[in-house]
Amino acid sequence: MIDWPQNNINPDQCAQLAKVLEQLDSSQKIWLSGYLAGNSLATASFSEQVTETAAVKNHKAKKLTILYGSQTGNGESVAKNLKSLATEAGLLTEIFSLADISVKQLVKKSLITLVISTHGEGEAPDDADIFYEQLFKKNAPDLTGLQYSVLALGDSSYEYYCQTGKDIDHRLNELGAKRIHERVDCDVDFEPASGQWIDDILVKVEDVIKPSPQDLGNITTLPIQNTESLCVSNKSNPYEAEILTKQKLTGRGSDKNTYHIELAIDPTQVQYQPGDSVAVIADNNPNAVERLLKHWKLQGNEVVTFKQHTKNIKALLTEHIEITQISKPFVKFLSEQIENIELQNLANSHEAFNAYCEQKQLVNLLNEFDPGQKIDVKKSLGHLRAITPRLYSIASSQSIYDDEVHLTINLSNATANGHYGLASGLLCDRAKVGDKVKIYVEPNKHFKLPKNPTTPIILIGPGTGVAPFRAFLQERKEQQASGENWLFFGNPHFATDFLYQTEWLKLQQQGVLNEIDVAFSRDQTHKIYVQDKLKDKSQLIWSWIENDASIYLCGDANHMAKDVEQTLIDIISQHGNLSFGDAKTYLKKLKRTHKYQKDVY
Ligand SMILES: Cc1cc2nc3c(=O)[nH]c(=O)nc-3n(C[C@H](O)[C@H](O)[C@H](O)COP(=O)(O)O)c2cc1C
Missing domain, CATH: 1.20.990.10 (NADPH-cytochrome p450 Reductase; Chain A, domain 3)
Structure with a gap:
């Protein structure tokens, strides 16, 4: 007979539960525990759920607090993996995105692990930027008494490799916190190093925080299983999607080879929202x-x-x-x-x-x-890296294409002897219609349509950066959203490179796409880019911003995104009568309030 904690469940409920449990075999019990855990996660008020039993509440000082800052989900998955392994090992844990915790709150914690990636050019991911700023303020709190370890994610090809992790690790130490384990920097094939870090952390924290049997009382714990893995494909359980369509979007004579790819999916196995990406697992050529x-x-x-x-x-x-x-x-x-x-x-x-x-x-x-x-x-x-899945922004809305996912892929520099893209080479070149490719969905919670369908949206997506906006506009049409939609698109030539031209035209005729501005950079002697089109329409853009519009930017991180961002600051400064510094702060605020979202690569 299970000894239920009486303060959580009343005797009637105990009897009913015992009756149900008697009828279940062990695999059904495991499934149920996962279902209940998943269900409570879905209804949690915080973006991340705090696992807290009555016994745990009394032992805050002995809890492992797992924090993460993650843009594309890698750090989040490592942090969640640590949480489930720590919970399995009987440790009391809680997990927060850095967007949901302030530096001041760290004073009340005794032991934290922090998984953090680096983006932009050595910058913190969006969900960690406020935390990062607070940490480096002069009045940041004294953190003596806090123990910690940092796992930094990055890409060694970047100049500022794992910079945010390095900065945070250094600063926590400067504020008096003590490392329980040296920082580990992970390159793009991060799993072996992050797995080792998790193993080491579990050993180190166990002695510090493992609750005594008295702490836990008589709670019977069933292993928590991730409900997603029961039916939804993921990195370790990818979905084999059949290629339905492979259509070249760029015309003859174009410098670009851009393809529209449609994959067949089982909607019970593959679920996505506009703004998410598909990860493609490919073999080498x-x-x-x-x-x-x-x-x-x-x-x-x-x-x-x-x-x-x-x-x-x-x-x-x-x-x-x-x-x-x-x-x-x-x-x-x-x-x-x-x-x-x-x-x-x-x-x-x-x-x-x-x-x-x-x-x-x-x-x-x-x-x-x-x-x-x-x-x-x-x-x-010994010095080569493991293959990593390649991410592509999803170009379709599942509200319309229930059992398909569409991608817009550039097969760049497809020369016989030079660089040849791993997944782009497979999807656009080697694979035939009818072949299968391994995929899973990589959700992107930082690139989402506004919840309010009346909110106007400005979409800036030159080149393949337009892909998620095809999904956004399909979704807005399906939602019958009354908010206005404005698209900025650019590519070298009108005649050969106007991706999805007929679809935009149709959406315009249907009243879904209210404004479209295009920049074909090489159709005239001087180059024209999307940022030039933004400048031309600066007054109108400002009035949309004042009218609560959300701005979305997708595409090349190196040049385009920087130039567009600079232009947005100029527009805010000019029409909002703000100094350059104040305009920058204004844009930052738009970012923090999710009115300005980026998916750049
Ligand atoms: C647009 C972009 C910029 C990046 N900039 C850096 C960088 O400056 N330094 C670095 O070490 N890694 C950089 N990275 C690599 C990421 O940190 C790495 O892919 C990491 O695994 C992402 O983790 P996340 O999914 O948790 O955000 C960048 C990645 C992208 C897509």
Whole structure:
């Protein structure tokens, strides 16, 4: 007989529950525990649920507080994984997005772990920017008494690698908090390092916070199972989606190869909202694998170990090793082995590295700088990264395409010997209609339509950045949202590169798309970009902003997003009669209140 905690459940309920439980086998009980956990998460008032039993309430000081700041979901998934493993290990835990906690609240905590990614150019993710600012204020609180560990997520190809994690780790220490474990910096193939960090953290925190049996009283805990995994595909359980349509959107003579891809999905397995992305898990191009085998003078059947996989080298190169994107650590490693000025330059200059990687992949690098195979395959494997799934903004609304997901993909620089995109190469080039690809949905809660359908929206999406706005407009049409919609689109040429032109026209005729402005940069002697179109319409944009419009920006992070943001600040400054600094603060406020959202890459 289960001894129910009487302060939570009354005797009548106890009897009813006991009756139901008697009829369930163990797998049904596990399912039910997951269902109840998932259900309570869905109805929680906080964006993240605090796991708190009556016993836990009395032992705040012994709780592990898990915090995360995450833009595209990686950090969030690591934090949630830590939470479920810590809970399984019997630890008392709570979890918060950094958007839901202030630095002052840390004073009341005794032990925190913080998972944080870096975005922009060394900036905090959107959900962590206020926390980050508070942390670096002069009047930030004394955090003596707090113990912590930071897991930093980033990409070593960026100049400011894991910068936000480094900053926060340093600042917490400066404010008096004590590390229980050194910061770990994770590159794009973050899972092995983050998994190790979780294991280490669990060992270290256990002694500090594990409650005694008396603390827990007589609570019987069933293992909590993630309800999502019962029916919805995810990274470890991807969905095999059939390619229904593969249509080239750019015309003959265009410099771009942009494709519209439609995938068939089972809506009980794959669910998405406008603004979410699809992650594509792809194998490497067999030609590139063959060229690497040739470089290393291998047959392909030689068995080697890469990370946790021991297989023949051909299978490893096909399924596990990143060979299309060159990583900075690998170039650094190569430059330490081979004396070559150009290679040193690639290892030390971000501009040179970025320019090289746009055009080349691993085999080019090796052929160019190590033609004599001085570095053998085993040495190289230790410095190469694992393949990571590629994310694409979803271009359809599931309210209309219940059992399909649409993508807009650029197959850039599709040259026979240069850089060849991993997933874009598969979807736009190698795979045929009818083939299947492994996918899962990567939700993006930072890029969502306004809840209020009367809110006007301004959508700025040049190139493939327009993809999520196709989904947004489909959704607004389906919702019969009365808020006005304004789209800014740009690409090199009107004749060949006006993606989804007929669809926009139709939406205009239907009264869904109220305004559309297009910038075709190379159709005249001087270049015209979306930011120029924004400038032309600055007065009207300001009146939309004053009218509570939400602004969305999607596409290239390096140039376009910066220029558009600068233009928005100029517009706010000019028409709002604000200094440049105040206009910047105004835009920041729009960002914080989710009136300005970005999905840039
Ligand atoms: C637009 C963009 C900018 C980024 N900038 C940086 C950067 O400056 N430094 C860095 O180390 N990583 C950078 N990254 C890589 C992310 O930090 C990395 O992908 C991380 O795993 C994302 O974690 P999240 O999904 O929790 O946000 C950037 C990623 C994107 C998409």
